[in-house]
Amino acid sequence: MATPTPQTTPSGGLRERKKQRTHDALIRAALELFTDQGYEATTIDEIAEAVDVSQRTYFRYFANKEEVVFAVQEMVEARFVAELRGRPASEAPLTALRQAVLGAWDDIGGAIASVVPVELHMRACQMIESTPALVAAHLRRSSDLEEEVSRLIAGREGLDVDTDPRPRVLVAAFGGVMRVASKVWGEGQDCSVTAIRELTRSYLDHIRPAFDDDWRTGQAGRSTGDVNSGRELSTPDKERVRNG
Amino acid sequence: MATPTPQTTPSGGLRERKKQRTHDALIRAALELFTDQGYEATTIDEIAEAVDVSQRTYFRYFANKEEVVFAVQEMVEARFVAELRGRPASEAPLTALRQAVLGAWDDIGGAIASVVPVELHMRACQMIESTPALVAAHLRRSSDLEEEVSRLIAGREGLDVDTDPRPRVLVAAFGGVMRVASKVWGEGQDCSVTAIRELTRSYLDHIRPAFDDDWRTGQAGRSTGDVNSGRELSTPDKERVRNG
DNA sequence: TTGTCAACTGTCAGTGGCTGACATTAATCT
DNA sequence: AGATTAATGTCAGCCACTGACAGTTGACAA
Numbered sequence: 001m002a003t004p005t006p007q008t009t010p011s012g013g014l015r016e017r018k019k020q021r022t023h024d025a026l027i028r029a030a031l032e033l034f035t036d037q038g039y040e041a042t043t044i045d046e047i048a049e050a051v052d053v054s055q056r057t058y059f060r061y062f063a064n065k066e067e068v069v070f071a072v073q074e075m076v077e078a079r080f081v082a083e084l085r086g087r088p089a090s091e092a093p094l095t096a097l098r099q100a101v102l103g104a105w106d107d108i109g110g111a112i113a114s115v116v117p118v119e120l121h122m123r124a125c126q127m128i129e130s131t132p133a134l135v136a137a138h139l140r141r142s143s144d145l146e147e148e149v150s151r152l153i154a155g156r157e158g159l160d161v162d163t164d165p166r167p168r169v170l171v172a173a174f175g176g177v178m179r180v181a182s183k184v185w186g187e188g189q190d191c192s193v194t195a196i197r198e199l200t201r202s203y204l205d206h207i208r209p210a211f212d213d214d215w216r217t218g219q220a221g222r223s224t225g226d227v228n229s230g231r232e233l234s235t236p237d238k239e240r241v242r243n244g
Numbered sequence: 245m246a247t248p249t250p251q252t253t254p255s256g257g258l259r260e261r262k263k264q265r266t267h268d269a270l271i272r273a274a275l276e277l278f279t280d281q282g283y284e285a286t287t288i289d290e291i292a293e294a295v296d297v298s299q300r301t302y303f304r305y306f307a308n309k310e311e312v313v314f315a316v317q318e319m320v321e322a323r324f325v326a327e328l329r330g331r332p333a334s335e336a337p338l339t340a341l342r343q344a345v346l347g348a349w350d351d352i353g354g355a356i357a358s359v360v361p362v363e364l365h366m367r368a369c370q371m372i373e374s375t376p377a378l379v380a381a382h383l384r385r386s387s388d389l390e391e392e393v394s395r396l397i398a399g400r401e402g403l404d405v406d407t408d409p410r411p412r413v414l415v416a417a418f419g420g421v422m423r424v425a426s427k428v429w430g431e432g433q434d435c436s437v438t439a440i441r442e443l444t445r446s447y448l449d450h451i452r453p454a455f456d457d458d459w460r461t462g463q464a465g466r467s468t469g470d471v472n473s474g475r476e477l478s479t480p481d482k483e484r485v486r487n488g
Numbered sequence: 489t490t491g492t493c494a495a496c497t498g499t500c501a502g503t504g505g506c507t508g509a510c511a512t513t514a515a516t517c518t
Numbered sequence: 519a520g521a522t523t524a525a526t527g528t529c530a531g532c533c534a535c536t537g538a539c540a541g542t543t544g545a546c547a548a
Contacts, residue, residue, distance in 0.1 A: 015515050015524070022525095043504065054527050059506065136384035140376065143383060172420060206409075259495070259544050266496095287533065298498050303535065 023061055024115045025051045030068040031116060035123040039069070039131045066137045069128065072112055072121050077145055079111075080104040084152060093153050093167070094211040097174050098204050102197055109193035118191055125186035146175045157215050170211050177203045267305055268359045269295045274312040275360060279367040283313070283375045310381045313372065316356055316365050321389055323355075324348040328396060337397050337411070338455040341418050342448050346441055353437035362435055369430035390419045401459045414455050421447045 029050040033042045044065060048055045062068045084100035091099065112121060128134040150171045154161040161167050181203045185196045273294040277286045288309060292299045306312045328344035335343065356365060372378040394415045398405040405411050425447045429440045 013516075018515090019525080044506090045504085055505095056507090056528080057526060060525080063506095065505065132384065135387070136380040139383040139387060140380035143379070172416075176416060257545070262544085263496080288535090289533085299534095300499080300536090301497060304496080307535095309534065 022051065022053060022057070026053075026058060026061055027068055027071050028116050028120070031120050031124045034069065035120065035127050039127060039134060066134065069124065069134060070137065070141060072116060072124070073141070075111060075115075076104060076108055079108045081145075081148065081152070084149065089156055092212065092214060093157065093170055094174070094204075094208060096156070097149075097153075097171075098201075101178065101200055101204075105193055105197050105200070112193075118193065122186055122191040125182060129183060129186065142175055142179065146171050149175075159215065166215060173207050173211070174204075177207060266295065266297060266301070270297075270302060270305055271312055271315050272360050272364070275364050275368045278313065279364065279371050283371060283378060310378065313368065313378060314381065314385060316360060316368070317385070319355060319359075320348060320352055323352045325389075325392065325396070328393065333400055336456060336458060337401065337414055338418070338448075338452060340400070341393075341397070341415075342445075345422065345444055345448075349437055349441050349444070356437075362437065366430055366435040369426060373427060373430065386419055386423065390415050393419075403459065410459060417451050417455070418448075421451060 026047060030042075030047045033046055033050065036042075044058050045055050047068075048058045058068075062071070080100055083103045084096060087096040087100055109118075112118060116124075128138055146168075150167045151161050153171060154164070154167040157167070159167060178200070181196065181199045185191075185199055188195065270291060274286075274291045277290055277294065280286075288302050289299050291312075292302045302312075306315070324344055327347040328340060331340040331344055353362075356362060360368075372382055390412075394411045395405050397415060398408070398411040401411070403411060422444070425440065425443045429435075429443055432439065
């Protein structure tokens with residue numbers, strides 16, 4: 001009689017599963033309502049009612065009205081950071097970022113779909129772009145993530161993020177490219193995960209030449225303090241494939 | 245006896261002056277209270293009470309709680325844009341931006357002080373950095389301004405901002421530097437206008453080598469300032485994106 | 489000066505985001 | 519089954535923000 005032998009589920013107990021269901025249902029209902037009738041025009045009472053819970057319960061799952069909008073993004077970001085931490089130290093910084101983001105999209109695609117239809121997620125992206133309050137929240141989130149990633153990259157390369165501007169410059173450029181990519185994706189027709197992978201890949205190729213040097217050995221660049229290796233940022237379309 | 249000859253004031257009628265006084269008083273009171281007891285901990289009722297107006301009146305001057313925080317920034321930004329529009333077309337883009345921002349600080353210094361003590365404005369900057377809601381608003385405002393400036397720069401150079409990435413990249417870099425500069429200024433001791441001018445000047449020097457080329461002719465070094473001679477720049481040694 | 493008009497302001501009532509406190513229900517453990 | 523603990527509902531209340539209406543006060547003309 002030791003344990004009741006919980007052959008119950010792969011994902012914890014019943015309580016756990018119920019929570020997950022409510023959580024996901026809230027996201028779905030919220031995105032549906034937001035994209036349907038607009039963010040401001042939708043009240044939290046409506047969302048709660050659609051899932052048949054109380055307003056108070058909504059606020060036990062999400063700290064505020066915005067948070068539910070970014071729940072899916074958060075999954076992707078978490079996956080990306082995990083992926084990045086797993087990249088071998090031998091990779092150049094931009095390569096690691098690139099592989100991490102592509103890898104994240106690989107095994108997250110299904111995970112997204114299990115929560116919301118990908119098409120709904122895409123409509124949500126468009127809505128964010130056209131809602132000032134959400135744009136602000138999105139920029140702040142991006143800024144926070146970039147800070148985290150900058151420190152991660154600096155750590156990999158053994159640099160001090162407060163002294164050497166290159167990690168932040170690289171990550172800022174990378175973040176900018178990613179934001180444009182997801183914006184273009186949101187505006188386009190093809191909402192497949194493959195589409196964003198390809199978009200990401202081709203956009204990142206544009207900045208590769210500017211960051212292709214090795215910060216540790218000083219190949220094709222300088223290694224300390226002096227600003228900055230972003231010298232080639234302004235190049236629109238150069239070939240110069242010194243691909244590593 | 246046509247008009248009673250109102251030698252009254254330089255700045256319009258009495259009504260106008262009264263409005264201005266209330267406006268400025270609200271800013272002062274708000275910043276004072278915010279920096280004192282924190283942004284979230286301060287209610288609009290308190291601000292209104294401090295100026296002896298109704299809450300409703302506050303909302304007739306400012307659309308929301310955030311707006312009053314950025315009122316001074318808005319003055320500076322407006323001045324900057326005006327200054328930028330006035331720069332001669334012969335200047336290289338980065339030079340124009342640089343001169344515009346330095347010029348803006350010149351004749352705005354007094355204007356700021358007439359509304360709030362510069363020291364109070366500096367404390368406000370620090371508060372913004374440490375209040376998530378205000379960071380978000382600040383980033384969104386910056387993003388909007390950068391979009392406007394990008395189009396302005398593209399117009400000067402006869403480029404299409406949606407085709408050629410260089411205006412946006414330049415402005416993004418410029419904006420990033422400016423944000424860091426004002427952050428460092430806010431953290432430092434010297435709250436003088438001279439201090440931020442010097443900070444701005446030295447920080448901008450860091451990115452000058454990357455953007456010192458002439459987008460129209462493809463020649464290096466077009467600026468008016470004493471640019472360290474024709475530094476090899478990033479312009480593609482290949483074809484240009486632009487047309488005309 | 490006086491009266492009219494328009495602008496500015498205050499009051500009031502109401503909506504919606506968000507939180508703390510407490511009771512209730514439902515899953516887990518023994 | 520009963521005790522424990524987590525999730526939820528209910529309720530009261532604060533605060534940001536808005537529309538409507540009425541009162542006040544400068545501007546301007548007669």
